[in-house]
Amino acid sequence: MSEARVVVVDDHAMFRSGVRAELAGQPGVQVVGEAEDVDTAVRAIMEQAPDVVLLDVHLPGGGGVEVMRRAPSVDGTPRYLALSVSDAAEDVIGTIRGGARGYVTKTITGPELVAAIVRVADGDAVFSPRLAGFVLDAFAGTGLSVDLADVDEDLDRLTEREREVMRLIARGYSYKEVAGELFISIKTVETHMSNVLRKLQLSSRHELTRWASDRRLL
Structure with missing residues (x-):
């Protein structure tokens, strides 16, 4: 894939602007739209047909999982990459179960975010290092004391x-x-x-x- 088309979904305008500025001019990615809540996210995804959606977990109107429910991936597009301040297991596991291909926290650096987007666009699953362990445990059915x-x-x-x-x-x-x-x-x-x-x-x-x-x- 020559360039991954990205829609940024977050309810904070300053954060969206920061991500757009961080990704501007980076090889391999192009921001084609942004949204602030579930309704505008679904609309932007339908209009822009992005390769990757950078998706905040907590959004007005139902959250990131609701976005994926209303605008599901068809034939692998778009692929969803959660970008959130939350590193709670319930958010991570719930979001992955909802259809996301990866989950990274907002402590990620600009170059790391670009690399994560490109990998997700190529079909890889991407997680922040601290999150990968319990995601693997959860889906392997091991390491959790409660089902x-x-x-x-x-x-x-x-x-x-x-x-x-x-x-x-x-x-x-x-x-x-x-x-x-x-x-x-x-x-x-x-x-x-x-x-x-x-x-x-x-x-x-x-x-x-x-x-x-x-x-x-x-």
Whole structure:
């Protein structure tokens, strides 16, 4: 493939601009479009027919998995490469199961990102080094103390926002810190936390931390 046509999907305009600037002039890649949410992503993919979609995991309108559901790969095109701040197992495994060919974190350098895009366009699977191990474990069915089908069933009970709150609380964040991180009120955090504990049939944040740790969600 002479040049990989890329659509950048992220809800932060400054980040999209940064990626576009980073990729500009790089051999082997060409940014042909960008999008900020699920609807605009699906539209851009249909209009531009890219080879690779750089896809953020958490997006307004349903997230990266919803984009792949509504604009699935046909005959290998487009190929999806997740580019996210999240390195949580639930996000990585869920995104790969949703159809992505790779998953890299936003700590990746410009040259590394170009190389990842080209490899995904060529049909390879690409992961940030820290993520590759548990992805392989997950799909080999080894190395996880809880069956992934059970993890999926548990997580399916939670909304996307409840998952975000759950992960931060389980990592030791205070309610105030979670509120600041997610730009919501402390009262809203408390409500989400109450829902999480009820849905997962847990009684405390200590149990939640143990639950998340056992499932490699931290």
